[in-house]
Amino acid sequence: MTENAYTIALAGNPNVGKSTVFNGLTNLHQHTGNWPGKTVATARGAFTYRGERYTLVDLPGTYSLFADSAEEEIARDYICSGEADATLVVADATCLERNLNLTLQVMACTHPVVLCVNLLDEAERKGITVDLMALQDALGIPVIGAAVRSGQGLAAIQEALHQAVHHPLPPPPPQAACPDADSLSPEECQDALVGAILRRAKELCDAAVRVPEHANDRDRRLDRLFTSKATGIPVMLLLLGLVFWITIAGANVPSELLSRLLFSLQEPLRGLLARIGLPVIVQSAITDGIYRTVAWVVSVMLPPMAIFFPLFTLLEDAGYLPRVAFNLDHCFQCAGAHGRQSLTMCMGFGCNACGVMGCRIIDSPRERLIAILTNSFVPCNGRFPTLIALLTMFFAVGGGLASSLVSAALLLLAIVCAVAMTLLVSRLLSRTVLKGTPSSFALELPPYRMPQIGQVLVRSLLDRTLFVLGRAVTVAAPAGLIIWLMGNLRAGEGTLLNACAAFLNPLGTWMGLDGMILLAFLLGFPANEIVIPVLLMGYLSTGSLTDYAGLTELKAILLQNGWTLHTAVCAAIFTLFHFPCGTTCATIRRETGSLGWTALAVALPTAAGMLLCMLVHLLFTLLA
């Protein structure tokens, strides 16, 4: 039984491991990202310590409490409201001076404050030493050293919070003040006050932190490699290509094993359903409809996701994504877009709905709309496996090194096209309906960090892969049932499925596709992951599948239904550019508050995809 309950506010700069502290204390798995402003909404979690309950409120990562962006307002309002019994500020030991700025501001607003100097392991690696006792004495608040990623310091933080709410230290004397506030203009006073806080932060650091002269040499060397004129872009493409290649080369065999296993269970399942006395029609709906679609989703989607997600998370954890934003910013600037749009675009590679939500980090409404409207132009995790499957089937059948390299290169090409299209449409928007000049922006390039490989594997498997897979399966089961019903209900001459496909066929043919492919995309509206499985179900609804042996077999099914290289290229283009999925549409509606903008966000990529498909179709027809 817990009697007392306390509320603790959790504040800190972006990229200091604040979310890791939050997860570590509360055991709530919340994904931590490395791009500034990831935690836009506040999350709450709780832990119990010495029989008392502590509610932890995770505030948005901010550099300051006094600026005007949405995140800072949330953080400031919460901290200044006095709702929390204590505030825990998390700081990065490798750039403590900048982090103390926020700490000093928080101390000016509220009491008691506990400072957690995190990432001490990373600091040690760089030869940076922090005298925690000296810092504690100078600040007059408890200072806890931690390396929370490896679990160090969590207990000390809990104890410090316990002490802070029960036996708080006396409020420390003011750390910085504006000299002669009366004789200065408001702007001069602002400069003086901010200057005073920063000077105090420097003083504190000079006294407590020893940074060897060459502490950041490694980061600068890496920056030269990752962002210089000569190597920045090639290395970026190479890294991305490598990730794709590992995914493609590695996914093939497990995908085949998985599908063999799952499909070998189909008939036993039917037998089981028969034994419990279900009618044949229900047996068939469950096995041929629901089970088969789910089995396909799992076997086609799981292996590439299980390889791609951890690799992507490794790059993210190492601090590489802000460098991508740095490399690409010039292009966004030319497109009249906000610099942070490159970050929201990167989030879009994970999930377009997250990317759209992430656009909150863009202050200017005009640039925010551009970022929202163009987010679906980059393929999300749900579409990657479809692209990978298409490319692998039609370009890497042999399974040899050369063919997997070819399909990785093609996937890379697809991504470059997607980014180019994002820029093109952004430019178009900023020249037409959303006119204006880009507003100012500053991008932090956080220190590189050695990713915790074990944790990354576990976390990206649990958080991302299973989450996305779960969503896909939830959607795939009813979709499988619908398609089975459509394939078995009669509509005039043939089945309802064929009638729908026949209806869409003229448009599909114009785009180099067919009616069934368009129908699969329409049925895949709730989740893009199920497009290929639904398509196969559609093709097979009339025939029957005897033996299934992986992607080679899938390709045979597609070939039987009239697919050529030409169809595969058009299908890949339409996978890249078509209407956003249901979740993304709902998010766009919520974020823009307007049906009109949502309609435009649907229309833009769909129109782009249809036009491109028609163009490619025309080219193929002319060349043939």
Next chain:
Amino acid sequence: MVSASTLDQLPVGCSATVKALSFAGSKRRRMLDLGFVPGSPVSALQASPWGDPVAYAVRGAVIALRRQDAKQISILAKGGSWT
């Protein structure tokens, strides 16, 4: 000799001191928070592949600014090693 200029003209590899900011309102506040305060030492670390933005070291962090924003920050060169 001490020469004054704006941050966008600071060559990569060189250091200077922030003299003043010509931003106003929330933009000014943001720049101050990032450490671009009169008197802060600042050095240009690395240009992006297209030459703009440029990454600057200021107050122990690395911040990338676009040229149009760096233009709004005037600086004092240290020792006049460049003009």
